[in-house]
Amino acid sequence: MTLLQPTVGPTPIARTPHVTVLTDRCAGCQECVIRCPTGALTMDLGAWVAVADDNRCVGCRQCVRTCPFSAIEVDGPLVVAPREAAAYHQVAELAGNLEETRQGFPTWTAVLAETERCLACPDPTCVRGCPVHNDIPSFIAAVHRGDLDEAHRVLRLTSFLPDICSRVCDQALQCEGACTWSLAGGAPVAIGAIERFITDNAPVPALQAGPGRGSGLSVAVVGSGPAGIGAAFELVRAGAEVTVFEKDVRPGGLLRWGIPSFTLPRQVAERPWGQLRAAGVRLVSGHEVTPERVEELRSSYDAVILAHGAGQALRLPVEGGDLGGVVDATEFLNQARTALIQSRPCSLLAQSEERRGSRPATVLVLGAGNTAMDVARLARRLGAGVICVDWMDRRFAPVRPDELEEAGHEGVDIRFGRTLTRLEGDAGQVERAVLSTTRQVSAAKLPEVTGAEVTRENVDLVVMAMGYRIEAAFPGVAPDKPITRRVPELVDRRFQASGLLAGGSPAFARHRPVGELSLTREIGRMSAGLGTADRVFVAGDALVGPSTVVEAMAQGRRAAEAVLDR
Amino acid sequence: MTLLKDPGLSKPETDPVAVAIRLRPPVRSGVTERFAPSDPPKGWDLAAHPRVARILRSRKFQFALILPNQIIFWLVIGLGLLGTVVPGLNFGTAITWYIWFCLVFVMMVAVGRAWCVMCPFGGFAEWIQRRTFWQRTQRRFGLGRKLPEPIARYGFLLSVGAFLLLTWIEEYFNIAGPGNPWATSFMVLGIVGSALVFFLVFERRTFCRYVCPLTALIGTVGAMGSVAGFRTRDRQVCLDCKTKDCMRGGVNGYGCPWYTWPGSADSNLTCGLCSECFKGCPEGNIGLYVQKPLTSVIAPTRRRADVAWAVALLWGLVLYQQFNATNVFATLDGWLNRVTGLAYPNPVDYIGFIALIALVMAGIVKAAERGLSRRDLDPALAVRLAPYPAPAATHLVTSGLALSSGLALSPGLALSSGPGTRPSVNFMSRTSRFRMYFLPLMYGLIPVVGADYFARQLPKFLQHASRIVPAIGHLFGSGSTSSALYNTRLMSDPGIVMVQVAVIALGMFASMWASWKISGRDLTWISRRPLAARAVAVALPLACGLVAAVLYVIMHAAD
Structure with missing residues (x-):
């Protein structure tokens, strides 16, 4: 990363961050040393405490958040350029206009300036904030090198919907909210816009089907929305035979009917199913799976993944609610x-x-x-x-x-x-x-x-x-209300060590606790892999209640991984 | 419908973000050399025995140690307030001043922080802080604050201050000798109350680590002890650990309450022996080691300024406690009281004497430093070279490599480089030529200071310990001042003096030996005249021992 002069507004200022190691409490465990993005920390072997090079410090406070004994303090500015804002297309004439309103970075210059802001953190909190754990530093580095194919390759490891997620995700509560700059109180890297740039300028690669560890497996997926897509994607690329049952005539679920084209253009929304079918996923549309049919599916297939969503609309019980209109x-x-x-x-x-x-x-x-x-x-x-x-x-x-x-x-x-x-x-x-x-x-x-x-x-x-809300569509094998995603009292030590939980509720994340949110999403993702009956898994909104596209995809993938692991 | 497993209890074997983790490698070069002097031999791991490991792994282990003391001290409090006013017959005063205060020193010298693991003060407050007697809970009572850095940077000195204050109060109210039951109760209640307040405001064992009046004394004198504490079995495993459960807390253990990392502990100074790290380590990489006596005095590479000044001040205090039994002191104190209108112990001579002794020690060291130290040495760099054997360090100095500060040096020395690199400079980390002599020399005095404290308690024990029996009997209506054991002494006054002198001699020789070893590693290579530096190092504890011994002879076994 190119170190820039610290700026607050347009005029550079001379102050640099200053790191103070509390030498009484510092035990020299090197948690800060191994996580410092700029290598500003090393060890004083004599005293066995961390020492800092203020000239290399960029003020990201990663060390402060990760120190188990709170033995390090940083004061001073964040040494990072201002965030590049992605464009917004103000529609002149609304009537009948379905043109996409949110735009990505229009030029390489703009996106490269933004990729410069990424610290490529050794223990990237943005990855933990992402529900599907995209390797964000890697794809940003690939964009920085000008290699969009490599960026797609990195994204494909974890996500089948980068073009969709980059448009519809609420990054402020996910990857961007968890960005180290955000946790330090500044403006995060525009991760969503960079991901959008990749998909705008290089087509999402076709899906290559197996063979793999799923060869010989035959799996039924109920529902063709994001969770079903995630499951099908993971299964078919591992070589499994996948059949997706969808009650509507056209697949896509929420992607098709729930998000208007001015946010999610039709060709983008239809791309996943086009690629899935080209890769050999069999779609049975216009076919509603009944509870009785689930048992049949269980005996006909090696596993069943229920990804039927949460389709029951809430209605306000109000006087006159039964009127026409x-x-x-x-x-x-x-x-x-x-x-x-x-x-x-x-x-x-x-x-x-x-x-x-x-x-x-x-x-x-x-x-x-x-x-x-x-x-x-x-x-x-x-x-x-x-x-x-x-x-x-x-x-x-x-x-x-x-x-x-x-x-x-x-x-x-x-x-x-x-x-x-x-x-x-x-x-x-x-x-x-x-x-x-x-x-x-x-x-x-x-x-x-x-x-x-x-x-x-x-x-x-x-x-x-x-x-x-969730419908009681499959009693006994699918929940009729969302599972409780209670974060255990003893949180995952790896999340804690990354410093994400110590980041609190950053302003960019609308003062929401991004660490806790990421943990609840992780609970949901893990739950999708646990199964509700022998060889039956539930994923997406059907499991956790109405959530987001990316969470549903992550859970679908996790359920598929669990099927492949058996 | 339920999930087949509880997601909260399921933990993926692999970190879900493993593909994106690219941690920097920890600094490893020079690590083995740095810790070699203080690491106990691998085979001296008590926890390697399955039965010991099972006991240490039990969450009830520490509770079982604390409970009897908890009962005793609440009895002390109760009986002090409600029991007989005769100190020799009151179980509270008898157990506290005739037995416990002597026994604590035996434990310090033999084990180290043995008292801390079973302490009822911190133990009681910790039960409340954790909301449990022994379970691993996640919810805590209290604010969980950290001790502010402007205070924390002075380390043990806060405890020394508390101990000085407590001792002054004890002298003023004559709590300990021959013992005042009522005052004893309030003193103990005060300690318990203070502990509770600190545990509810601050996190972990901030009280025990920084504030407890005894922690500085136990930590420094306990460096003589033969228990090294909980240490890493394989430091590379600790360096590779990405979660540091021993510090943050794991499934089965709390994060270290004493702010100690077994991976870097080079003395038993701050290991409270609570075994939380042992329970929490997911790799089973922690052992309970024993060591040769005095290892934590001699071996540590990093010597702490707060420990050094604590030794100097504690030495001043124990000398005061000897000096105040002499006629000279009585005259001086009486005069001061008339002039100031205060009573014994006059704060002026109390603080003044202690400070004077500490400054005399500092002055002696300063004189030695002026006369002996090499002027071509950069103290900031020299401190960083300290881990290495003297010949190697000397070579680096004489070859000119160490003369320029801030340079990266030869392979194996993972020093910070770059013009902006600087360690934080505060009380704990400041380097100077004076400190390069003061810290090692004060460490060398630990045995003679510890021996002096122990000897100071001996009269109470040897004259009055047998009163514990009638004191217990008195609880059940049988003991009295006419009981045979009430007036039985274990030793006559001359005998006590001889034992005191013998204890001092033992401590003095231990200090001389320790100082000889310390100076060989830490002082010879920074001194123009290495042999003279070693001679000074040995002479200092000799002089201290002689002073203490003479005072004991003069005191005639006064308690």
């Missing part, structure tokens, strides 16, 4: 997507056209999470006015600020601290929503409905986008 997010996403692709009006909005005349429809979206933002932004592209309400306080709502900002740019009216009290309609169709205020005193407490302010909004469509 009140739908869940799944229904809206499917209908809206089809309408936009086919450039025709959305039937859900057309229902109210007669009543409202030429006035644009008003859509009320309940929730402010990923799904709600996708719903809202799709509705805007359908020409509707959109109000988003979430009952949580803005300060405590676990929402992605980038998505909120994008939705705000696109004209979505987002209101926190509001809840839907009742719906009023006429002739069986919803016409008005009565909203009340809520009050939330802390993140740990649920909001209370105060009713201090009551507003009435004219609405034409209400979309309940408050999330999903």
Whole structure:
């Protein structure tokens, strides 16, 4: 890594970090020495304590976080260039526009500047923060050398969905939040944007099927979403025979229907299944697997992996909730997507056209999470006015600020601290929503409905986008609620030694405890490999409840590894 | 539906991120030479015996050692407050001052920190901190703070200060001789209470390591002991370990409460013998070693400034305790009390005397350094060369390689290089010519200082130890001041003096021998006149021993 002058703002400053070794407590265990990214630490053999070269120190505080006896202190600036921001494509004309809004690095110059910021840490916390444990320093180093093929080779060791993950992952709570710069209070390496650059500029390599340790194995996978994709990927490249059962006509699960094209373009979303089928994965679509069928599958195949997701939409039990024009997010996403692709009006909005005349429809979206933002932004592209309400306080709502900002740019009216009290309609169709205020005193407490302010909004469509839950699809072999991902009291010593847990709740990670989050994800990943019955495994949202694409893929891979290990 | 296993208890054999781990290699060159002088012989590992290992592995091991002392000391507290005021008949005072305080020194000299492993003060507070008597828990009571560095950098000196204060209080209230039951109780309660506060504010055994009034004394005098403590069996395994469970805590053991890493322990100074590292090490790479007596006095490569000053101050204190039994002191103290309006022990002569002795020791060393040390030596570099045998180090010095500070030297010397490299300079790490003499010479005095403390307790033991029997009997209504054993002495006063002088002689010769060995390794190569340096090194404990012996003769076995 090129050492740069320490900067705060545009003007370099002369101060360098200063390392103080507390020689009374330092036991010379060299935990800091072996983990220092710049080799600024070595040993004083006489005193048997660590010694630091301030001139080589970049202030990343890795040593502070890893020291078992807290015997080292660092003060001073972070010696790193400012983070390069990836572009955002502000859409001029929203109506019917499905152009991708988030952009990657446009040029080699921009991405190389960002790769320079990577310290290539010896015990990289970013890798632990990544749910699938991509070898991030390696692929960044490959990009730095200009070798995108090598970068793809590194990514392929652990991930089949780099083009997707780089677009949809919340890196702030994963790899970037766990980056050593982030843990030190600074701006992390833009890992997601670098990964995006790789996939934008070099095609994701085709999947090579076995032979391997899976040769001779025949495995059934139920569900073709990210978890199923992860399982199929791992199995087929090990030489196993894979059959995926999908109840929908087209595969992809959430990737196909849950994430709009302006975030995840269609050709990117369809790439994984194209490659899986080319590699020999057999897809049985339009085929819903019933609980009874699972037993048949178990006897016909060597193992069964249930990756059926968490598809039951949550609905708010509110007065008027059974009126026409009140739908869940799944229904809206499917209908809206089809309408936009086919450039025709959305039937859900057309229902109210007669009543409202030429006035644009008003859509009320309940929730402010990923799904709600996708719903809202799709509705805007359908020409509707959109109000988003979430009952949580803005300060405590676990929402992605980038998505909120994008939705705000696109004209979505987002209101926190509001809840839907009742719906009023006429002739069986919803016409008005009565909203009340809520009050939330802390993140740990649920909001209370105060009713201090009551507003009435004219609405034409209400979309309940408050999330999903697991369905009791396979009693006895799959959970009907998420497994408890309780981090054990004695945490994995390797995670602790890396210093990730001592990083606390960095500002870049929205003050969330990135170390604990990575451990809970690790529990989920390990759980996918444990099985629920003989030769039956569960992975993805079906195991842990609604989570993320990358976690689901990681769990699918882990379940497949467990099958291959038997 | 449940998972077939608990994910919380499952741990992948391989680190899930193994492919991305590219740790730098630890510094290994020079390691063997550096620790060779202080590593015990491989075969002297008590834990190699399966039965010993089984005992050490038991989580109830330390609890079983602490419990009897815990019972005794709570009895001491209770009986001190509620029992007879006659000190010789009160079990609390009898057990504490006639037996325990003598026995502790025997344990120090024989074993080292044997008392620490069974201490009821730290043990009690640790039970509360850990919320368990012996289990391995993850939840702790308390704030878990670290002792602030501005205090921690002075190491044992905080404990020395506490010991000086406690001794002054003991003298003021005459707690120990012949013993004051009520005051004894409050003193013990005070120690337990302080321990509890520290354990609830700070992490690990911060109290035991830094603050306990006895830790400096036990640590320094205990360096004479024959138990090396828990040490690594194979240092390369420790250097390769990526998790350091012995320091952070593992499945079966807590992280070292004493801030010690078995991989680098070169003395028994800070090993509390709690066996947590032994239980926690996933590689089974830790043993409980014994060593020849005085090894931890002679062998350590890294000598600590806090230990050296602790020895000087403790020497001042024990001399004070001898001097205050003389008529000269009585006159001086009386005069000071009249002038200041204070009572015995006047703080002015108390602190003044102790400080004076410490400064006299420092002055002697300074004079020796001025007269003997080589002027062509860079102390900062010389300290780093100290691990190497004198001939090799001398060669490096005379060949000019050591004259320029900051240079990387010959293979095998993993020294920091580069203009920006500098160790943190504070009390503990500061280097100077004075310290190059002061630290080794004070270490050499440990046996004679320890012997003096032991000898100082002997009158109480030899005159009053037999009172423990009527004191116990008194609890059940049978002992009294007219009991035969109440007035039985184990030895007459002249006999006691002879024993004291003999103990001092033993300590003095041990110190002279230790100083001869220490100076051979640490002083000859930095001195213009090596033989003179060794002579000074041996003369110092001789002089100290003679002074102590003469004082004992003058004291006539005063307790």
